[in-house]
Structures are given as C-alpha cells and as structure tokens.
Amino acid sequence: MKTAQTFLVLIALLVSLCHTSTKQISIEAGVAKTMAEYRKANISNLKYQLNFDIPEARKEAISGTNKISFDLLSTNQDLQIDFRENADLIRKVVCNGKSSNYLFELEHLIIPKGELAEGKNEIDIEFTAGNSSLNRNDEFLDTLFVPDRARTAFPCFDQPDLKAAFQLNLTVPKNWKAIANGKLDSKKEEGEQSHYSFLTTKALPTYLFSFVAGKFEAITREHKGRKHTMYHRETDLKKLADNTDEIFRLLFQSLDWLEEYTDIPYPFAKYDIVVIPSFQYGGMEHTGATLYNASKLFLDKNATNKSTLYRANLIAHETAHMWFGDLVTMKWFDQVWLKEVFANFLADKITNPSFPDMNHKLKFQMAHFPSSYSVDRTSGANPINQVLPNLKDAGSVYGSIIYHKSPIVMDMLERITGEEALQKGLQTYLKNYSYDNATWEDLIAILDASTTSNLKQWSKVWVNKAGRPTLSTDITTENDQITDFTIIQTDAKGNPGDWNQDLNILLGYEKTSEVLSVKFDQPQLVISKAKGKRTPDYIIPNGKGNAYGFFKLDAKTKLFLLENMHKIKDDLVRGVAWINLYENLCEGEVNGKEFVLAVEKQLPKEKSTLILERMLSYMQSVYWLHLSAEERLQIGKHLEDSLWIQLNAEKDMSKKSSLYSTLSSIAESKSRLEQLFAVWKEEIAIGGFSLSETKATALACNLAIKMPEKSDELVAVQTERIENPNRKKRMQFVAPALSADRQIRAEFFANLHKAENREIERWVLDGLGYLNHPLREKEALTYLPQALELLQEIQITGDIFFPYNWLSTSYSGLQSKEAGDITRQFLAERPDYPENLKLKILQASDLVLRKEQGSSFKEQGVRIKGKGERRKEQG
CATH class of the missing domain: 1.10.390.10 (Neutral Protease Domain 2)
Incomplete structure (x- = not known):
C-alpha cells in the first residue's frame, strides 16, 4: 500500500511540474495557444466582478473596474492578462491588496509572479474601456465579444476554456435601459443616472459575456x-x-x-x-x-x-x-x-x-x-x-x-x-x-x-480534409441496355479519392426512375446491379440528396435537365438536379446563357417555392456574373418581359415577392426601368403587390445605380420617406456610394480606409456592394487592389465575418480576367501572406481566377460507351 501511495505522489508531482515549468512563456500579441494552455492548467474558480459607467454621449470614455478572483496552482510564471488596448487605458492595478508593479507589453497586462500566491488571488483593475467591440451608437450600445474581443473592452483571460462567473454593474443614463446575461438584481436612480446590478451568472466563456444599454x-x-x-x-x-x-x-x-x-x-x-x-x-x-x-x-x-x-x-x-x-x-x-x-x-x-x-x-x-x-x-x-x-x-x-x-x-x-x-x-x-x-x-x-x-476514420476524411470529391460515371451500353457501370471519384487535382459515403444513383427516364443504392468508399466502384438496366435519359448520382461532391453530368443528362427539368416529378430530385446543374456551370461544363434561359423556361412550371427561390437566386447570379454585356443585351429584355408577366399573374405573395426581387435586380432596359421608377413613385402597382419601406428603399438604391440621371432624386426622396431613425441613418451613410458622380463614390471608398468609418459593418458592406455593382465593373477594378491591401487591417479591426464579407462584396460584381490578374499579382507579390487570409481571397475570387483557365476545363463526366467505343459521350 505504501509503495502504491508513493507512486501516486510521484505521478502527481510530475503532472504538476508539467504545468508549473519555470521556463517563462513568451509574450506575443493575441491569445497564443501555448499561453492559454498554461493558464487553463493553473487557473480555476475564476470570477469577474465588472463595473462600467456609460455616458450618454458616444464619444465620451467609459470607465470601468474589474475584480478578478481565482485560484492559482503555481506561481512560477508571470501572469498574462489580455487587454488589446493602449497601456494608458489601465489606470490602476492592485494585486492581492497591494499596488502592482505590472508591465504592459504586446496587448497584455503582466502581473509579476512575485505578487501572486498559490491558492486564492484577487486582482483589482481600474481602466478605461476600449470601444472597438462596444458598437456604440447615439442612443444605444451592444457588446459583441466573439471570438476574442472581450479583451478589447476590459482586461480578462480571453479564451473559451477559462469559463467564469460574471457579476456586472452598469451605470447608464436615466432614460436608458440595461440588459445583461444575468437576472436584474436591483435598479436605483440617482440624478440623471440609473444604476443596474445583475446577479452572478453561471460559468461562461468571455466571448458570451454581454450587455446592452440604450433607448x-x-x-x-x-x-x-x-x-x-x-x-x-x-x-x-x-x-x-x-x-x-x-x-x-x-x-x-x-x-x-x-x-x-x-x-x-x-x-x-x-x-x-x-x-x-x-x-x-x-x-x-x-x-x-x-x-x-x-x-x-x-x-x-x-x-x-x-x-x-x-x-x-x-x-x-x-x-x-x-x-x-x-x-x-x-x-x-x-x-x-x-x-x-x-x-x-x-x-x-x-x-x-x-x-x-x-x-x-x-x-x-x-x-x-x-x-x-x-x-x-x-x-x-x-x-x-x-x-x-x-x-x-x-x-x-x-x-x-x-x-x-x-x-x-x-x-x-x-x-x-x-x-x-x-x-x-x-x-x-x-x-x-x-x-x-x-x-x-x-x-x-x-x-x-x-x-x-470506425467513426475516427470517417471523421478523418470528412472533418479534417478540405474540398469535395468529383464523382463521374463510366457506362458501357449495348442494345439500349447497360453492360458496365462504374463510379469514379477523384480529388480537385485528379488524384484518386478516398471519401466514404452512401450513393443513391438515380437512373431517370421520361416517365419513371430507378435508384441504385451503394456504399462508395474507394477510388472507383463497379455497380453490378446496373447491368441489364435500360439506358437512362438522365443520371442523378446523388438521387436522394444525401451524398456530397461535384457530380459531373454527361451531355445527355445536361440536355435533358436544361430542356425538361419539369418532367422530374419528385421535388427533392428536381432540387438536387438544379444544384448539380448550377455546379456544372460553375465548373465550366454548362453555358451561362443556356442556363439562364432554362431557368426562365422552367419558372412558370415550378410549383415548389423552395426550388423557385433557388432558381431565381441562380438566375440573378448567372445573369450578372456568367453572361457578357452582349449576352445580357441579347436576352435581357426577353427575361424582363417574362418575369413581369409571371409576377403579375402569380397569386402566391411569397413567390410574387421573389419574382419582384429578381426582376428589379436584372432590369436594364429603359422601358422597364421607367416602369419600376413609376412603381417606386407609387404611380402604378404590380398586380396587388405593394412595396414596403424596406423594398422601396432597396428599389431606390437599385434604380439610383441604373438611372444615374435620377440618382439624386431617388436618394433624397427615399431618405425623406424613411421614418425609422436607424434606417434613415443607414440611407444617409450609403448615399455617396449611390451618387452619379464618380468622384463622390471614390471619396466614399477612400473614407473606408479609416477604421472609424467601418464601425457599422452592415452599412459598409451595403455601400461597398453599390460601388461594386456589375454595371460598374471597370470602376470596381480600381478599388480591388486597395480592398485587398486593407484585408489584414480589417481582420484586426472588424468582427468575425467582416473580412470574408469585405472580400466577397469587393468581388461581387466582377467577372473579368483583369480581376483575376489583380488577384494573382497581389498574392504573387506577397509570398508570406497569412495562409488563413490567402484562403479567404481564393474563395472570394474563384470566379475571376477561373477566367484564365477558360477552355481548359475538359469533359471528364459521365461517359456512355457503345460496343467497341470506350469514350463516347452519352447520347
């Protein structure tokens, strides 16, 4: 028994030494995983008691205090507390009852290890709160601390695995309300202020701590x-x-x-x-x-x-x-x-x-x-x-x-x-x-x-691996019967694929269909049960919608789907087929013009609202990004007329709304724009469909771009019409991006270089979208290098979705090879560019990067081979 006890003591000592290494953890900007792991191993029973004094004027500073209480396992390391603000915002630090000789370096308030104690510790910090994650407006503020932004507002241990109990007290203007994670404990009014005290929360990570105050x-x-x-x-x-x-x-x-x-x-x-x-x-x-x-x-x-x-x-x-x-x-x-x-x-x-x-x-x-x-x-x-x-x-x-x-x-x-x-x-x-x-x-x-x-192996492929498989089928037929059917999967580079999933291969005929279910977990698989089946009119490799990948369609299937999609009676199969058809377009296997015309042809026959909305979304995207200006000129008026007729005939208000949005998006002809302008002026209506304030505002912005001679009137009148003060301010913010004056638009973009002008990110993205409308592509190309240059700063100053949204909006109206050239040059000149941001650029710019590939996309899809023919396309 004594030997066993000694062994257990030695194990505990070794574990403790692992977590209490005397080697000092390096100080680096951000919240490094190595530092976070040390803190997690040594800090427990964490509690924050926070006080914020919030003035009514958004430009005035918010003062705060934070009492951090915790147990500490070891005092062999200085303690790094995260605070991504200027050192001068820290006014006073008291550690365990004594004034601290703290340091401030690389976004960290550093408490010397000599001031710490094993066991209970208490650190009191007086500070001025940082503003970058407080989303301050004239009449309210709301905090948003995900993923590591709590440290921009107050000193803390800003990592998700150091959960803490939060007790919050807020002082706000008397005519404001305050809301927080915890229940309200008390509210006291004193002069022109109200003091809110909230009960202590259950254990929360810092990114979930929150409060809101305002009118x-x-x-x-x-x-x-x-x-x-x-x-x-x-x-x-x-x-x-x-x-x-x-x-x-x-x-x-x-x-x-x-x-x-x-x-x-x-x-x-x-x-x-x-x-x-x-x-x-x-x-x-x-x-x-x-x-x-x-x-x-x-x-x-x-x-x-x-x-x-x-x-x-x-x-x-x-x-x-x-x-x-x-x-x-x-x-x-x-x-x-x-x-x-x-x-x-x-x-x-x-x-x-x-x-x-x-x-x-x-x-x-x-x-x-x-x-x-x-x-x-x-x-x-x-x-x-x-x-x-x-x-x-x-x-x-x-x-x-x-x-x-x-x-x-x-x-x-x-x-x-x-x-x-x-x-x-x-x-x-x-x-x-x-x-x-x-x-x-x-x-x-x-x-x-x-x-x-084997869930671990399954997870390795689907959770830890990037990209999707490309799946194609190799079929041999004789006398209108299948003699051989093989499914092949490759990765993006053409290498054999190892994704494992269930496939439900639908063999479609004009009036019926049959599904062949197989487990697919190898580079290629012979589908023996297909032998003897009648040659299909079309093939949907993911016929039940539960398989994932790029399903490359053969020529006969593409033709059937473009011409006869409505003949597929099953809504799920038809929806899957539309997605497959669009993915084949994106991969260069389907022509943009024929896709748009196929959507236009099938719209009146589509009964499913979900599919209709997807079709209309695809139509807008393809119309602006996969058609040339000449092609839009050839078919645009026809599409407008078709959508206008269907919009007026449609009885379902949800479908009518979707049709209206698509029509207003693609409309370019003078007569249709004048008609929409009359709708905006409330001179005419669209078959029982009335414009809400939101839709009227969107239409005014859309028409301001397409009818530059009326932009001033559209913006001014619509701004006056808007009653909600927040929506009115949004319209005033984006107005320069809608101007007919190119210089004013350029100044709007130049102003976005300043972080303080990017605080309300939704407004910024709206304005950026207007600058980058497809009709303004030549102008948008001049903004692109600057937009890319700003990305690293935007990642630092913006919220989690903003960097990618900034990129996707910057590319939203671009389809030219020039845009691809700018992107390639930007990355080529920066070989050490952060990999995570490089991936975001490659994602957002995919369409324009494909422009130089052009005809290099080769037919690798379903191949139907008759007797004696090994590579004859189906049909």
Whole structure:
C-alpha cells in the first residue's frame, strides 16, 4: 500500500511540474495557444466582478473596474492578462491588496509572479474601456465579444476554456435601459443616472459575456412560468404587431423542443432577446441577452417563404446554442464549428413542425449544399477542423464550411449511428461536460461505443480534409441496355479519392426512375446491379440528396435537365438536379446563357417555392456574373418581359415577392426601368403587390445605380420617406456610394480606409456592394487592389465575418480576367501572406481566377460507351 501511495505522489508531482515549468512563456500579441494552455492548467474558480459607467454621449470614455478572483496552482510564471488596448487605458492595478508593479507589453497586462500566491488571488483593475467591440451608437450600445474581443473592452483571460462567473454593474443614463446575461438584481436612480446590478451568472466563456444599454422598448411574455422579454427599437408599430407573436412562438417552440431532445431543462437563469438595428450577424447566442438583427426578425407583410424560414431557423439556431456552445463550449476556436454544427443541424429539426407543408429534406438540401459548395469548389477550400495557433486569427475559421458543410456531415453521422443513438450520445455529451468544455473527439469517443463503424476514420476524411470529391460515371451500353457501370471519384487535382459515403444513383427516364443504392468508399466502384438496366435519359448520382461532391453530368443528362427539368416529378430530385446543374456551370461544363434561359423556361412550371427561390437566386447570379454585356443585351429584355408577366399573374405573395426581387435586380432596359421608377413613385402597382419601406428603399438604391440621371432624386426622396431613425441613418451613410458622380463614390471608398468609418459593418458592406455593382465593373477594378491591401487591417479591426464579407462584396460584381490578374499579382507579390487570409481571397475570387483557365476545363463526366467505343459521350 505504501509503495502504491508513493507512486501516486510521484505521478502527481510530475503532472504538476508539467504545468508549473519555470521556463517563462513568451509574450506575443493575441491569445497564443501555448499561453492559454498554461493558464487553463493553473487557473480555476475564476470570477469577474465588472463595473462600467456609460455616458450618454458616444464619444465620451467609459470607465470601468474589474475584480478578478481565482485560484492559482503555481506561481512560477508571470501572469498574462489580455487587454488589446493602449497601456494608458489601465489606470490602476492592485494585486492581492497591494499596488502592482505590472508591465504592459504586446496587448497584455503582466502581473509579476512575485505578487501572486498559490491558492486564492484577487486582482483589482481600474481602466478605461476600449470601444472597438462596444458598437456604440447615439442612443444605444451592444457588446459583441466573439471570438476574442472581450479583451478589447476590459482586461480578462480571453479564451473559451477559462469559463467564469460574471457579476456586472452598469451605470447608464436615466432614460436608458440595461440588459445583461444575468437576472436584474436591483435598479436605483440617482440624478440623471440609473444604476443596474445583475446577479452572478453561471460559468461562461468571455466571448458570451454581454450587455446592452440604450433607448429600447420592451415586450414581455410568459411561458411555462418564466418571463421572457424582447427589447427593440422598431418604430413601425404595424410591423411590430405583425411579427411579435410569431417571434415569441418560435422562441418558445425552440425552447420546448430542445429541453425534450437534450433531457436538460433550460440551463440558465433567463432568456431575453434584444433586436438590434443593422446588427452585424443574424444573431448571437449571448446567454440571457441573445442579440438578433432587426431586419431578420421584423419581416415585411409580403415576406418570402425564404425569409420566414430563415427567421425560424435563426431563432432555433441561437436557442440551440444555449445547450450547444453555452452550456458545453468548445475548448478552442479551431473547433468553433463544434457549436455551430449542432446549432444548424438541430435548428433544421426544430423548424420542421412550423412548416408542415414543406419538404424538409429539400429544405435541408437548399439551406446547406449550395453554400458549402460555394467554398469547396474553390482552390481556397478549408477543412471543417482547422489549425489555429492564436485566437487573434479566429475570425478566419468562420464561413460556409463550418455553418453549412458541418450540418451535412452531421446528417451523415446520424445515418451511421441512427437517430436515437445520436440523441442519446448528445445527451451524455451535454451531461458529462455541463458548464465546461469539450472537443469533437470527446463526442466521437462517446458515439464510437455504440456503433460498429470506425467513426475516427470517417471523421478523418470528412472533418479534417478540405474540398469535395468529383464523382463521374463510366457506362458501357449495348442494345439500349447497360453492360458496365462504374463510379469514379477523384480529388480537385485528379488524384484518386478516398471519401466514404452512401450513393443513391438515380437512373431517370421520361416517365419513371430507378435508384441504385451503394456504399462508395474507394477510388472507383463497379455497380453490378446496373447491368441489364435500360439506358437512362438522365443520371442523378446523388438521387436522394444525401451524398456530397461535384457530380459531373454527361451531355445527355445536361440536355435533358436544361430542356425538361419539369418532367422530374419528385421535388427533392428536381432540387438536387438544379444544384448539380448550377455546379456544372460553375465548373465550366454548362453555358451561362443556356442556363439562364432554362431557368426562365422552367419558372412558370415550378410549383415548389423552395426550388423557385433557388432558381431565381441562380438566375440573378448567372445573369450578372456568367453572361457578357452582349449576352445580357441579347436576352435581357426577353427575361424582363417574362418575369413581369409571371409576377403579375402569380397569386402566391411569397413567390410574387421573389419574382419582384429578381426582376428589379436584372432590369436594364429603359422601358422597364421607367416602369419600376413609376412603381417606386407609387404611380402604378404590380398586380396587388405593394412595396414596403424596406423594398422601396432597396428599389431606390437599385434604380439610383441604373438611372444615374435620377440618382439624386431617388436618394433624397427615399431618405425623406424613411421614418425609422436607424434606417434613415443607414440611407444617409450609403448615399455617396449611390451618387452619379464618380468622384463622390471614390471619396466614399477612400473614407473606408479609416477604421472609424467601418464601425457599422452592415452599412459598409451595403455601400461597398453599390460601388461594386456589375454595371460598374471597370470602376470596381480600381478599388480591388486597395480592398485587398486593407484585408489584414480589417481582420484586426472588424468582427468575425467582416473580412470574408469585405472580400466577397469587393468581388461581387466582377467577372473579368483583369480581376483575376489583380488577384494573382497581389498574392504573387506577397509570398508570406497569412495562409488563413490567402484562403479567404481564393474563395472570394474563384470566379475571376477561373477566367484564365477558360477552355481548359475538359469533359471528364459521365461517359456512355457503345460496343467497341470506350469514350463516347452519352447520347
């Protein structure tokens, strides 16, 4: 017994030495993983007691104090506290009751190890808050600290695996309200100020700590004994009334569903929501004070099904985060997708009951596959699981892969484990790691115990590997029968592929179809069950929509889909076919003009709203980016007339709204623009379709670009019409980008070089989009080098989605080889450019980078070979 005890003591000593190395951890900007790992190993029982004094004037400084309490395992290292602001904003530091001889270096307040104690420590810091993540407006502010921005506002340990209890006190102007993660403990008015004190929260990572203060109205509803409040600034009372009940219904539905699915009651003290004008994202899952973008929640009366579906998914997504991300948090932001995959995957499940008439498999297809493909088809594709040595680069891991490919992969996982086993595994995962941190590997270990599949190997391919497979079929026929059928998969470089997935190959005929199901886990596979089948009119390799990749279509299939898509009766198969057809266009296998005309031809025959909206989205994209000006001139008027006729004939208001948006986007002819101008002036209407303020504003901006002689009138009158003060300010901000004067537009872009002019990112992106409209491509090319040059600064100063959104908006109207040349030159001149940003550039510029390849795209798709012919195209 004594020997065993001695051995255990030696093991404990070795473990302690690993975490208490006397070698000093280097100081570097950001939050380095090595430093974060040391802090995680040595700091426990962490608590922040924060006070902020917020003046009404946005330019006045916010003073603050922070009492950081924690237990420390070792004092062998100086303690680095993160604060990405100027050293002079630190006014006073007291460590364990004594004035500290702290240092400030490379975004860190450094407490000397001699001032620290093993066990209990308390550090009191007086500071002036940084403004970069406080989103200060004239009448309100809202914090947004994801992924590592808490350190821009106050000194803290800004890493997701050091969860802490937060106790917050706010002093705000008397006519303001204050909202935070915790429940309100007390409110006292004193002169022209109000003092709010909030109860201590459960353990939260710094990126989820939040508060909002300002002039807000409040609406409270009760559900199952708990009160929920929505804070808002909407001035359109009818819009507010039209949306409030549905917002709360969706919120309560999401809470009920998640409590049942997880077998865990809502795990925090309260759940209030704050609806923010021009919020950077759709939403942000701050516990107890979840933020939403006002335009995504307060919908117009004639909102499209796409918009109502997006709102339902958004509310479900942010609510799912209360369990997946907030209750259990990833250890590091290289696995930020771990919270996003559950939120998106479960949001799709939650919203199904709200749309009982909707084809939910089709909805899943339309919601995730196109967005994921938009990155995976590029040379900048990144894996789901990414490498992240420093949190200062965490924003670059966000994008369509973590938000859209990961739910697709999770759907694959559910089909491997079974729905019930996955649910039980997730319940175990949540209960094992409640109020703590976990990894994807922790979940896979739980699920591996209940399946015969090798989930670790499966995960290696689908989670750790970038890109998508290219799948093609090699068929030999004789006497109208298949004699040989082989499926081949390669990677982007043409090497044999090793993706493993289920394939449901649909052999389509004009009046019927047949599906051949196989497991595909090798570079090529002979489909023996196809032998003897009648030669199909078309082939959909992912016939049930659950396979992932670029499915290269043969000539006969392409022709059938372009001419006869409506003959495919199954909505899911037809939706998948449209996605495949568009991906073949993006890969150079389908002509832009024939694609647009195919969409136009099939629109009147399309009954599915989901597919119709996808078709119209594709039509807009292809019209502006895959057609030359000459081709647009040839077919534009015809498209306008066709859309106008269908718009006026359509009875469904959701479809009518989608058709209107597409028509207003592509309209170029003088007569149609004058007609739309008359609609904007309210002189004529479109078959029972009235313009909301939002739609009227969008139309005015659109027409200002296309009718430069009327731009001043359009902007001035529409600005005057807008009643909501936040939307009016947005219009005033973007007005220079809509000007007919090129010099004024150039000055607008020049002003974006200054970080203070980029504070409201949604407005910036709107203005940048107007500058880069396809009709202004020559001018936009002059902005592109500067936009690329600003990217590194934008990553530092902007929020997580801003760098990629800045890039995608800068390329949004470009299709020329010149744009590709500018991009290649920029990267060639910077061989040491950060890899994470290089990938974002390659993703955003994919279309223009392909321009030099042109005809080098070779036919590698489905090949049907008759007897004696080894490479004859099908048909």
